[in-house]
Amino acid sequence: MTAAAGLRGEAVARLLEDPRLFRGDACAAIRAESTGHADFDRLLPGGGWPAGALTEILHAPAGIGELSLVLPYLARVTQAGGRVGLVGPPYIPYAPALAAAGVVLPRVTVVRPDTADGTLWAAEQMLRSQCYGTVLAWPQRTDERELRRLQLAAEDGAAIGILFRDARHAAQASPAALRLHLARTAAGLDVEILKCRGGISGRRWCAAA
Amino acid sequence: MLWLCLLPHRLALEALTPPADAPLAVTERRGPRRWVVASTLPLPAGADWGAVQALHPQLRAVGRNARAERAALESLAYLAYRFGQPVHLELREPARPGEAPVHAVWVEIAASLRLFGGLDALLAEARAALGGQPLSCRIGVAPTLEGAALAAQLDRPAARDRQELWDWLQGLPLPALRLPAETLAALRDSGLRRAGELLALPRDALARRFGAGAIGYLDRLTGRAPDLRPAVRPPPRYRRRLDLLGEVDSAESLLFPARRLMQELAQYLRARDTGVERFTLRMRHAGRAPSALELRLLAPSRGAEHLFQLLRERLERTALPAAVRELELCAEHFAAPEAPQPDLFGGAGRRDAEWRQLLEKLIARLGADAVLGLGLAADHRPERACTTGMPVAGAAPARLPPRGGDDGGRAPRPPWLLDPPRRLAGPPAVLGAAERIESGWWDGAPVARDYYTARAGDARLWVFQDRADGQWYLQGIWA
Numbered sequence: 001m002t003a004a005a006g007l008r009g010e011a012v013a014r015l016l017e018d019p020r021l022f023r024g025d026a027c028a029a030i031r032a033e034s035t036g037h038a039d040f041d042r043l044l045p046g047g048g049w050p051a052g053a054l055t056e057i058l059h060a061p062a063g064i065g066e067l068s069l070v071l072p073y074l075a076r077v078t079q080a081g082g083r084v085g086l087v088g089p090p091y092i093p094y095a096p097a098l099a100a101a102g103v104v105l106p107r108v109t110v111v112r113p114d115t116a117d118g119t120l121w122a123a124e125q126m127l128r129s130q131c132y133g134t135v136l137a138w139p140q141r142t143d144e145r146e147l148r149r150l151q152l153a154a155e156d157g158a159a160i161g162i163l164f165r166d167a168r169h170a171a172q173a174s175p176a177a178l179r180l181h182l183a184r185t186a187a188g189l190d191v192e193i194l195k196c197r198g199g200i201s202g203r204r205w206c207a208a209a
Numbered sequence: 210m211l212w213l214c215l216l217p218h219r220l221a222l223e224a225l226t227p228p229a230d231a232p233l234a235v236t237e238r239r240g241p242r243r244w245v246v247a248s249t250l251p252l253p254a255g256a257d258w259g260a261v262q263a264l265h266p267q268l269r270a271v272g273r274n275a276r277a278e279r280a281a282l283e284s285l286a287y288l289a290y291r292f293g294q295p296v297h298l299e300l301r302e303p304a305r306p307g308e309a310p311v312h313a314v315w316v317e318i319a320a321s322l323r324l325f326g327g328l329d330a331l332l333a334e335a336r337a338a339l340g341g342q343p344l345s346c347r348i349g350v351a352p353t354l355e356g357a358a359l360a361a362q363l364d365r366p367a368a369r370d371r372q373e374l375w376d377w378l379q380g381l382p383l384p385a386l387r388l389p390a391e392t393l394a395a396l397r398d399s400g401l402r403r404a405g406e407l408l409a410l411p412r413d414a415l416a417r418r419f420g421a422g423a424i425g426y427l428d429r430l431t432g433r434a435p436d437l438r439p440a441v442r443p444p445p446r447y448r449r450r451l452d453l454l455g456e457v458d459s460a461e462s463l464l465f466p467a468r469r470l471m472q473e474l475a476q477y478l479r480a481r482d483t484g485v486e487r488f489t490l491r492m493r494h495a496g497r498a499p500s501a502l503e504l505r506l507l508a509p510s511r512g513a514e515h516l517f518q519l520l521r522e523r524l525e526r527t528a529l530p531a532a533v534r535e536l537e538l539c540a541e542h543f544a545a546p547e548a549p550q551p552d553l554f555g556g557a558g559r560r561d562a563e564w565r566q567l568l569e570k571l572i573a574r575l576g577a578d579a580v581l582g583l584g585l586a587a588d589h590r591p592e593r594a595c596t597t598g599m600p601v602a603g604a605a606p607a608r609l610p611p612r613g614g615d616d617g618g619r620a621p622r623p624p625w626l627l628d629p630p631r632r633l634a635g636p637p638a639v640l641g642a643a644e645r646i647e648s649g650w651w652d653g654a655p656v657a658r659d660y661y662t663a664r665a666g667d668a669r670l671w672v673f674q675d676r677a678d679g680q681w682y683l684q685g686i687w688a
Contacts, residue, residue, distance in 0.1 A: 110580075111575065122571055126571075130563075
């Protein structure tokens with residue numbers, strides 16, 4: 001009798017740890033890295049960017065503040081010796097600005113392929129390699145199959161993959177663990193959680209400008 | 210002295226790439242005579258081409274390519290370097306119609322026997338090394354060059370000293386000796402059958418009868434006279450031309466010759482005890498200018514497989530402008546590869562090597578310009594304050610960015626830069642005060658600009674007005 005109850009207890013505990021189980025507001029154990037914005041971390045399951053998964057940041061024009069959202073994390077992870085890859089950025093990542101934000105430049109690799117296929121290929125290679133803990137990518141073209149490949153590569157390499165995409169893709173189905181929509185308001189940068197695996201979507205956080 | 214002789218007995222055929230898929234004969238021509246030197250079919254040596262063609266109408270013939278033979282033989286000589294020094298090679302052209310060219314490489318191994326743990330271990334190592342390259346070789350060991358060549362040709366066990374060689378020569382049939390055919394015929398007519406009988410004859414009588422050449426050969430064979438030849442040395446620059454059998458029109462079909470080139474390059478690098486930093490593969494086409502692929506490595510390497518994987522990654526991405534007739538590999542930049550260091554604190558060295566291999570893969574496919582590391586430069590002009598170059602290796606410690614003396618108070622910079630700046634049609638809606646930058650009058654690229662932050666929709670832009678002409682430009686984006 002007691003043994004059976006113990007077994008049942010164990011099974012329930014295992015179930016409760018499963019990130020797929022929706023449990024209201026309690027966050028299941030998800031491995032994540034702090035974004036560096038404490039208020040924002042509290043909204044995310046695991047408390048930050050999910051590891052071994054894709055994050056999508058959907059925003060309308062370049063220059064809305066999409067990089068400032070990730071810079072504190074990039075600074076912390078490069079100072080700890082982690083490598084960061086920037087694949088297919090739309091403009092030149094400006095070294096003085098990154099350095100001023102605390103990013104250790106020798107740990108950053110910029111890859112600028114000529115083609116959309118090259119961007120996807122390079123991002124997949126880097127995510128899978130286990131050499132890059134974090135890969136930021138700006139794919140020019142993505143369908144769901146390609147997103148799934150990137151998601152699998154991030155799982156294999158236990159890497160944090162962050163994709164920057166245009167806001168019009170918000171309605172597209174995506175295997176990403178976390179999807180954010182950015183918009184600029186009078187108060188600052190408004191971040192809406194469109195989807196988050198193991199957490200509650202629809203919540204908003206506003207970064208002061 | 211103890212010589213190991215490598216006798217590539219099918220070199221005339223195996224020097225050709227890619228290997229023939231149909232029956233093929235290599236022929237030599239002198240005047241009206243054309244005879245078979247080597248063939249994929251078992252044909253008698255020196256068979257007349259006309260007769261062979263009548264018997265085997267499907268057989269294709271190509272002329273001998275002495276240049277390809279020499280290049281392949283040199284690569285074999287570089288391979289021999291790993292067993293000792295000096296190394297010699299010989300390419301003897303056929304002296305008369307019906308003969309085949311003779312190719313041989315020798316390496317002195319007496320000094321390296323202890324290193325390899327005895328002759329048997331060395332020979333086993335040599336057979337393993339020969340198995341990994343395209344030339345099929347016979348090997349022989351003797352204290353003289355000519356003796357070793359004979360031992361290889363007749364597939365005899367090793368003769369370790371001159372006495373053993375002498376004893377072995379006694380029973381050798383005369384025609385095996387590398388003497389001119391007319392000398393051999395005269396000796397046979399005199400009733401001599403064995404080399405021992407010839408060696409027992411008085412030397413001065415032999416010299417009078419057959420000339421100094423024959424007696425010189427016998428003396429070099431038995432070790433009575435020294436055998437002086439120039440040693441092969443790996444040249445400071447590596448060049449290897451590879452004629453292709455016919456034209457190759459797909460990059461995939463180039464993989465086979467590419468593998469061979471990388472194998473031979475690795476043999477050369479090992480002979481020089483160095484690694485290659487970058488190399489160029491030039492492809493010659495029929496009726497148009499040659500095209501070239503340049504490959505750069507992050508760290509010097511000499512692994513044949515590693516080099517081939519890089520080249521393959523690149524070849525598979527390359528569209529050939531036309532069919533390829535000839536490949537030429539050039540390498541001039543060498544450096545000793547880093548020895549793998551044992552690592553005390555969990556494989557950081559191994560991870561670094563994996564990282565380098567990943568970058569090389571990216572570079573091979575996307576081009577060297579597409580993979581960049583970031584750096585800072587002390588310059589007030591925004592477009593010159595950052596540098597891009599090859600990513601740097603090494604486990605950089607946790608380090609804060611360098612702050613120059615006057616850097617601390619510098620105004621903030623946007624994370625996106627546009628280079629060159631984009632000209633704006635009219636003045637934008639600027640916010641705040643200007644930052645004036647005037648610099649560069651000393652090096653021919655002077656700037657005099659007022660920088661502002663401007664708002665355009667939801668985005669904030671970094672713009673400047675050129676004070677020389679009053680034009681507005683967009684140079685950065687606050688993201």
